[in-house]
Amino acid sequence: MSEVKKIATRASYGAALVEIGKQSDKLIVLDADLAAATQTGVFKKEFPDRHIDCGIAEANMTGIAAGMSTCGFVPFMSTFAMFAAGRSFEQVRNSIGYPHLNVKIGATHAGISVGEDGATHQCNEDIALMRAIPGMVVINPADDVEARAAVHAAFEYEGPCYLRFGRLAVPVFNDENTYKFEIGKGIELKDGKDCTIIATGLCVSESLKAYDLLKAKGIDAQIINIHTIKPIDEDLIVKAATKTGRVFTVEEHSVIGGLGDAVASVLSEKCPTKLTKIGVNDVFGESGPAVDLLHKYKLDAEGIAEQVLANL
Incomplete structure (x- = not known):
């Protein structure tokens, strides 16, 4: 391969x-x-x-x-x-x-x-x-x-x-020949029925890897890429939450004020759903190799899968 x-x-x-x-x-x-x-x-x-x-x-x-x-x-x-x-x-x-x-x-x-x-x-x-x-x-x-x-x-x-x-x-996971970008429109990357993982930025590729780890544990996760956090794709978020009934957000950003809060605002108003925010938990970062930091803060595939399993 x-x-x-x-x-x-x-x-x-x-x-x-x-x-x-x-x-x-x-x-x-x-x-x-x-x-x-x-x-x-x-x-x-x-x-x-x-x-x-x-x-x-x-x-x-x-x-x-x-x-x-x-x-x-x-x-x-x-x-x-x-x-x-x-x-x-x-x-x-x-x-x-x-x-x-x-x-x-x-x-x-x-x-x-x-x-x-x-x-x-x-x-x-x-x-x-x-x-x-x-x-x-x-x-x-x-x-x-x-x-x-x-x-x-x-x-x-x-x-x-x-x-x-x-x-x-x-x-690089998108195909340049078929990919279409539209401001304000999210993209479903994987279909699933047990939960929805909504990710942005670097955490999208890690969430795709987490999809396979969760699959091995019997969890069928829907993966959504939200590249535009404002304006956010409310219709896609509501549709996903209605389907799976359980939502996780994943971002390389504070859990305060970022993607997680944007999704929470949509769900609280339009489709009350249990939500877990995965991100940087109200702490500062620290110096170290990027890959090691992502692992420590549980923003790599293993960390994402671990947190989904712990909260499902």
Whole structure:
């Protein structure tokens, strides 16, 4: 059996920007002295006149992106999630969200899989922060195919978008020839009758592996990929909960304010169902190899399967 290809979604982000740059001269990419890490360096090499290094000044970069959007450009501002959502929250809220400007935020290095950079750089709160901003679209793609499609969709969308990308290389499980990305629409990856696992980002591929582990234990789990956390696919969530009667959410993010809370809001209003949130449990991360951290925080396949079995 051939080895599964793995690509970090931050690399997918850079590749997609180059693809769009060849199609439209409206695309402008801004970075905060992190072009090599965020992978916007590939765009800079191809289109040096349309790449702006704003230096280590993320709040200022946010204002520049906002201003450029009023001149007919489609700016993608890029930095680590900790700096895009955390350090620049006020500017994103007031300069992009409040006037509902057509700015895209490419936030890389999200979650504990940032690894050795440690708790200060492992942003597990960005989804919560960004989904609270009125009118902000929040997207968290699961693999290379989905990430590139998401960047294209965000470019075409008129309005502010927050796109979350990871540092760790993850399995490519979507087929580029058949995959279709639509903002606000989730995807059923596996049918099942005993429970529903709703995952996002890196945790989607781990949930697919957990599906096999659960199958071996006699549990038939439905697997759903929610790549757009806001607006969320309410119809798919309600349909799944109605079918299985038991829901788990899985995210490389705090269980407070992220995918789990978004799903809980839908279910509490439209289809009261027992829900277990699997994620980072109100703690900070720590320094260490990404794979080891995912295992310790029970966000790998084994940890997900263990928590589903313990709570079913």
